Amino acid sequence: MLGDPASPLFWSINGAQPDERSLPDWCAYTGQDTQDAINWGWLNALHSDDQEQVRASWQKAVLARQPATFTCQIRHRSQGYQAFRVSNIPAFATLHALQGWFSFFLDEPAPPPLIDENWEIRLMHGMIYAQNVLGIFCLSLDGSILRVNERFCQLTGYAEAELLSLTLWQLTRPEDIELHLQAIRERLVSGHATQPFRIRYLRKDHTLTWVRITQLLVRQPTGEPHYFFCMVEDVNAQVQAEVERAELLASVQEAHIEALGRTLQLEAVFEAMTDGILVSDREGNIIQSNAAIYRILHLDKHPDFLQQPFARRLSQLKAVDENGQVVPPEEWPLARVLRGETLKRGREEDVHLYLPDGESIYVNHTGACMRDQNNQIIGAVLVIHDVNERHMLENRIQKSFRILLALAEELVDLPRRITQPLAAEQPTLTHPFQAASEYLAELTCQMLEYRGVSIALLDSDTAQMRLVALSGFSPEEQAFYYDTFSSTAPVDYLKESKISRLRENEVAIEEFHYHLDDPRPYKVLLAPMMIGGRLVGVLSVEKTELNATYTSEEFSLVKAIAKLILLVIERERIQREWIEAHTSELALREANRRFDEFLSIASHELRTPLAGIKGHIQLARRRLTALQSEQVAEIEDLSNKLDKIQEYLLQAEHRVNVQNRMISDLLDVSRIQANKLELRIGPCDLLQVVDDAIKDQQYNAPERVITLEAENQQPIMVQGDADRLGQVIHNYLTNALKYSPPERPVSVHVARNEREVRIAVQDQGPGLTPEEQKYVWERFYRVKGIPTLSGGQGLGLGLHICRTIIEAHEGTFGLESTPGQGSRFWFTLPLEHASTPVSEHPSRAQREQSAFPPA
Ligand code: ADP
Numbered sequence: 001m002l003g004d005p006a007s008p009l010f011w012s013i014n015g016a017q018p019d020e021r022s023l024p025d026w027c028a029y030t031g032q033d034t035q036d037a038i039n040w041g042w043l044n045a046l047h048s049d050d051q052e053q054v055r056a057s058w059q060k061a062v063l064a065r066q067p068a069t070f071t072c073q074i075r076h077r078s079q080g081y082q083a084f085r086v087s088n089i090p091a092f093a094t095l096h097a098l099q100g101w102f103s104f105f106l107d108e109p110a111p112p113p114l115i116d117e118n119w120e121i122r123l124m125h126g127m128i129y130a131q132n133v134l135g136i137f138c139l140s141l142d143g144s145i146l147r148v149n150e151r152f153c154q155l156t157g158y159a160e161a162e163l164l165s166l167t168l169w170q171l172t173r174p175e176d177i178e179l180h181l182q183a184i185r186e187r188l189v190s191g192h193a194t195q196p197f198r199i200r201y202l203r204k205d206h207t208l209t210w211v212r213i214t215q216l217l218v219r220q221p222t223g224e225p226h227y228f229f230c231m232v233e234d235v236n237a238q239v240q241a242e243v244e245r246a247e248l249l250a251s252v253q254e255a256h257i258e259a260l261g262r263t264l265q266l267e268a269v270f271e272a273m274t275d276g277i278l279v280s281d282r283e284g285n286i287i288q289s290n291a292a293i294y295r296i297l298h299l300d301k302h303p304d305f306l307q308q309p310f311a312r313r314l315s316q317l318k319a320v321d322e323n324g325q326v327v328p329p330e331e332w333p334l335a336r337v338l339r340g341e342t343l344k345r346g347r348e349e350d351v352h353l354y355l356p357d358g359e360s361i362y363v364n365h366t367g368a369c370m371r372d373q374n375n376q377i378i379g380a381v382l383v384i385h386d387v388n389e390r391h392m393l394e395n396r397i398q399k400s401f402r403i404l405l406a407l408a409e410e411l412v413d414l415p416r417r418i419t420q421p422l423a424a425e426q427p428t429l430t431h432p433f434q435a436a437s438e439y440l441a442e443l444t445c446q447m448l449e450y451r452g453v454s455i456a457l458l459d460s461d462t463a464q465m466r467l468v469a470l471s472g473f474s475p476e477e478q479a480f481y482y483d484t485f486s487s488t489a490p491v492d493y494l495k496e497s498k499i500s501r502l503r504e505n506e507v508a509i510e511e512f513h514y515h516l517d518d519p520r521p522y523k524v525l526l527a528p529m530m531i532g533g534r535l536v537g538v539l540s541v542e543k544t545e546l547n548a549t550y551t552s553e554e555f556s557l558v559k560a561i562a563k564l565i566l567l568v569i570e571r572e573r574i575q576r577e578w579i580e581a582h583t584s585e586l587a588l589r590e591a592n593r594r595f596d597e598f599l600s601i602a603s604h605e606l607r608t609p610l611a612g613i614k615g616h617i618q619l620a621r622r623r624l625t626a627l628q629s630e631q632v633a634e635i636e637d638l639s640n641k642l643d644k645i646q647e648y649l650l651q652a653e654h655r656v657n658v659q660n661r662m663i664s665d666l667l668d669v670s671r672i673q674a675n676k677l678e679l680r681i682g683p684c685d686l687l688q689v690v691d692d693a694i695k696d697q698q699y700n701a702p703e704r705v706i707t708l709e710a711e712n713q714q715p716i717m718v719q720g721d722a723d724r725l726g727q728v729i730h731n732y733l734t735n736a737l738k739y740s741p742p743e744r745p746v747s748v749h750v751a752r753n754e755r756e757v758r759i760a761v762q763d764q765g766p767g768l769t770p771e772e773q774k775y776v777w778e779r780f781y782r783v784k785g786i787p788t789l790s791g792g793q794g795l796g797l798g799l800h801i802c803r804t805i806i807e808a809h810e811g812t813f814g815l816e817s818t819p820g821q822g823s824r825f826w827f828t829l830p831l832e833h834a835s836t837p838v839s840e841h842p843s844r845a846q847r848e849q850s851a852f853p854p855a
Helices: 020-030 034-045 048-064 119-130 150-156 160-164 174-190 236-272 291-296 310-315 333-338 388-412 414-425 434-448 475-485 496-503 552-630 636-673 686-700 722-739 770-775 798-808 844-849
Strands: 068-076 080-092 098-106 135-140 145-148 197-202 208-219 225-234 276-281 286-289 318-320 350-354 360-371 377-386 452-458 465-471 508-512 522-531 534-542 682-685 706-710 717-720 746-752 756-762 812-817 823-830
Touching: 020 034, 020 068, 020 080, 034 048, 034 068, 048 068, 048 080, 080 174, 135 150, 135 208, 145 160, 150 160, 150 208, 150 225, 174 197, 174 208, 174 225, 208 236, 276 291, 276 333, 291 377, 333 360, 333 377, 360 388, 388 434, 388 552, 434 452, 434 465, 434 534, 434 552, 465 475, 496 508, 496 522, 496 534, 522 552, 534 552, 552 636, 636 798, 682 686, 682 722, 686 706, 686 717, 686 722, 686 746, 686 756, 717 722, 717 823, 722 746, 722 756, 722 798, 722 823, 798 812, 798 823
Parallel strands: 706 746
Antiparallel strands: 068 080, 080 098, 135 145, 135 225, 197 208, 208 225, 276 286, 276 377, 318 350, 350 360, 360 377, 452 465, 452 534, 508 522, 522 534, 682 717, 746 756, 756 823, 812 823
């Protein structure tokens, strides 16, 4: 038993010594003096029989973390060993570090608690124990459980008998033992009642249970502490509620902080938004707005505008929709939203808004109503977007398009406007495209409302600019422009960087000083005119204001106009070239026509006298022949003279023949040109025609060798004009004889197959190059350097006539020749089919009608 209620109970095990503070109690109990206690310590004070048991008991207590209660004999200074019952409670500083021991000295054996004999008290006692609200147990001063009630058993999950074999420390959660001890000590030391406190007990099923414990120290009638009467209340639900409450509180606080943060954030966003926001109540009164709305609606000078009622506000505004209709009050966006409509950001929500300060802007609305839990509209949120910029941009773009379109339409008419004057009435123009350019410059100037427009073209040969058009400038400025831009290179007046930009097909802005008395520069916008990646000109525009700025749309527009102008100028150029080419072709045709006319007239004029001359020569020759034979044969001298005259007459006739042939050729060609070469088609024996032609030629040139090579002498029948076909063979033969040396023979080859006949005239003349071969069939073509070795000079018409005749007979023609080795001119004709009955041959009249059209 603890003798002194105020005695400390703590004993250190350090060095197995009682703690300094506990020495007096130790000495009082054991009957040792201080020195003995210090010298002997705990273990040495023990009887040797008990030492082992005590050690084992301590170890067990440490391991089990439970109090160890044992009986031992402790040395008395004068009376030998005395038996003590000791309860040692291990105290841990941390989970594993043993800090010391509490030791209770108990009398041996512990006396049972004394219960008052008074029946009333016993009755109350019994009632207290029997109640089922509070758990009750009695705790001996050494921590043993002396008595428990049913409720306590329920709380701990143990049976009564089990609890009575336990100490309180076995029931207490290890971490809470210190707290419990503290309470007990306080109670014992101070003697005052301790406040109820909460502690966790370990239930039998190892779960924890929260209890609130109130302990009363029951004293003996002598006043000594006897035992603790403990009342235990189940506070699990309370603790749980508290925990939940605390958690709830914490989360509420967290939510509150978060909500606050969000609100602040939203407010910041609301204020920072560039769109204006209005929050209204059900009547359209504004209950909240942001800063942007003041800017958009220009409300700086009307700060209380938004505080006014809806109708009053509307009376100071005017809205016009996309179709130019004034929006009635009931159709205002806020009114519509308050009726439950949701406004999405569509173009149809754009309105032109006339503001209280007299200005006007374009705005777009989005918005929705706010509803309460019963789905009743309680207000609206309206967002107002400033779309002024967009509208301005659209207007500018539309204007640009209108200008371009108008320009394009005007340009369609351009050729009519400028071609006429260009061709005849303005012969003094300095540049072929000047009229077109001037018109375009003027058009651009008027449509874009620029102060001045100029067009300069870059000459690719000289790399110099040539000013081709100016519009809108004063004479003084024009003079400046002409000085600056005519016949100068761009580098003379443009910075290299600006030229580079233009070459890269980018616009550039340059400053120019026009007025000598005004030092301020005009800002000129220069747009490149490019063809195939090459800079070929520059369109310059400038505004009336000195310090003008140009928008990006203007850049694009002026660039597009430059391109358009360039296209027109290019078209003009191509058209001009075409007209020139066309004109020369017309001139050629006219020349040909006149030439043909001339040919036919000339042929007639020449031929008629030639016929007369030839008639007279022939008459003279006949008379001379008669004279020679009849009268003067014997007169030798006269005869010689007459022979001479005969020879002259022969030569004269030959020349007349040559002249005649030339005139015939000319006439034929003019007939061909006038589509008037007529053929008399009929069955004709080509072999006969060839034979006749050879005989004719041989007659005229008896000294020449002309051979005929034919497979047989059978007639070769073709449908054709015998005279014209004879003309062809004549021409081939004449040329062969004419261009080859007299000693070289000329051969004619006739060959046929089932379908056609082929006639070829072979000579051993100079031959022709492939290039010459291409052209010999053309009119008036004569190969240079081929001399005429016999016969008269030709006009280069014979082969052209041959070709025309052969083609009119549906034949083919050609020439094989090697320079220096002679030529072989040939033609083919389809054979008249042997099986065709004679009756089927067309009549002469029919044949004449069906004459081949001339080529
Ligand atoms: P021309 O009356 O000048 O002979 P042609 O139309 O008959 O006119 O012939 C055209 C030209 O072709 C001749 O001027 C001559 O230069 C060349 N030519 C024609 N036939 C021959 C040939 N057999 N050998 C060489 N050159 C020829």
